[in-house]
Amino acid sequence: LQQGAVAAELMAWQREGGHLRAVTDAALAGAARRPGSAIERLRRQLHRKDSWVADDEAFAAAVEHVRQELVEGLLAMPFDGSIEAEQYVARFSARWTTRFVDAITVVAEPDVRSGHVLLAPAQWHEVQVLKFVHHRFVLARPDLALHQRGQARLLGTLVEALWEWLLDPEEESRLPRRLHDLVELAEAELHPRTPDRIGRARGRAIVDFVAQLTDGQAVAMLDALSGRSGALWTDAFVL
DSSP states (O other), X not given: OOHHHHHHHHHHHHHHHHHHHHSOHHHHHHTTTSTXXXXXXXXXXXXXXXXXXXXXXXXXXXXXXXXXXXXXXXXXXXXXXXXXHHHHHHXXXXXXXXXXHHTEXXXXXXXXXXXXXXXXXXXXXXXHHHHHHHIIIXXXXXXXXXXXXXXXXXXXXXXXXXXXXXHOGGGGGXXXXXXXXXXXXXXXXXXXXXXXXXXXXXXXXXXXXXXXXXXXXXHHHHHXXXXXXXXXXXXXXXX
């Protein structure tokens, strides 16, 4: 998390909240890069989806609390891997965990979009703001997206390569034993009258096989299957 980016978003909304509330949804969507507009969209979304608990005063208080604790607190101290920095993060996490646990209540007749176990309104709004910060400033980062898209493409290519191997009748006897066993297990779990039973079993087996691989094993296996690696596969656990 970058302190400057988070601070700019939260403080811009606090400073220009009155103006942002008066902006139409279309105009707000067109100003997506303007600091404060994203969290204003969150406020409106909460009113649309969770009107049973959404409250503007509680939302504003949550933004202020997150700003103080996160922006001026945790993010103000650069994390350098030291024991002091780790202890500071641990205290931050413990403080928030205690705050949320203490705010849990049980309701006999909850709203249809809620449940019997609830957070108090103040803490509920704080959770929404924290989730917003995590999604916008962590999950939506271009560098993380680049990494995730690369992983997705690698996994997709690996699945296709294994599928082609499974469909090759001349190579059936040389399939990895683990993959062969997974196909048999998947077939046994499907009803005999299941449409395309063999195809479904093979697909399930490949997904299970790939899911058991570490990142390094997946990369190495794709390199071997695509001919980019001249070394023999030596990981007997996978095969």
